[in-house]
Amino acid sequence: MKKLFFITSNKGKVHEATEKLRPLGFSVVQKDLGYPEVQADFLEEVAAWGATHVQGRFNHPFMLEDAGLFIDALQGFPGVYSKYVFFTIGLEGILRLLRGVENRKAVFRSVYAYSKPGKKPIIVIGECTGVISTEKQGNHGFGYDPIFIPVGAQKTFGEMTVVEKNQYSHRGKALDKLAIVLKDLQ
Numbered sequence: 640m641k642k643l644f645f646i647t648s649n650k651g652k653v654h655e656a657t658e659k660l661r662p663l664g665f666s667v668v669q670k671d672l673g674y675p676e677v678q679a680d681f682l683e684e685v686a687a688w689g690a691t692h693v694q695g696r697f698n699h700p701f702m703l704e705d706a707g708l709f710i711d712a713l714q715g716f717p718g719v720y721s722k723y724v725f726f727t728i729g730l731e732g733i734l735r736l737l738r739g740v741e742n743r744k745a746v747f748r749s750v751y752a753y754s755k756p757g758k759k760p761i762i763v764i765g766e767c768t769g770v771i772s773t774e775k776q777g778n779h780g781f782g783y784d785p786i787f788i789p790v791g792a793q794k795t796f797g798e799m800t801v802v803e804k805n806q807y808s809h810r811g812k813a814l815d816k817l818a819i820v821l822k823d824l825q
């Protein structure tokens with residue numbers, strides 16, 4: 640097994656990455672180093688900036704990820720502010736903003752940055768389209784999982800196992816791409 644450091648404080652993300660990358664020969668090791676999340680318009684900028692910041696303090700190959708939920712009827716809100724919004728108005732606040740709104744389309748985006756010492760980070764992106772449910776359902780996963788139903792499913796991420804969620808999710812798709820990059824780099 641090849642060790643792969645994942646710079647994150649989010650155990651849910653580590654669990655998902657572990658399930659996805661273990662069969663491909665990678666053992667994911669969480670490193671909660673912390674890094675500032677720059678205020679930017681795109682997740683790619685947040686991830687690339689974070690990777691460059693961590694590179695200066697951590698002399699091993701690593702990956703980190705930034706994700707967000709973009710809701711159609713709210714012109715992409717909360718998007719790059721998903722974390723802040725989750726900890727402020729939360730799921731109830733989002734459901735309130737969408738009360739009576741017919742268009743419930745949303746997309747989750749995930750951006751991974753993979754970084755080797757002294758090299759420019761490699762960026763991969765995954766997306767998952769779906770709808771925002773009318774109420775919270777399920778208590779698996781984290782963040783917005785209980786209110787997001789991916790296209791092709793009849794239940795929220797919050798009602799899925801990690802393996803099930805990975806089959807649909809933005810992070811699962813980004814990790815598929817990252818696995819190809821990692822194979823090519825070997």
Ligand code: IMP
Nearest residue numbers: 704705706707721722725781782783784
């Ligand atoms: P960050 O990538 O940790 O900055 O995530 C931004 C926000 O989006 C956090 O509040 C997460 O809880 C939320 N989020 C990111 N990915 C997911 C997911 O797969 N499911 C539910 N919420 C997510």
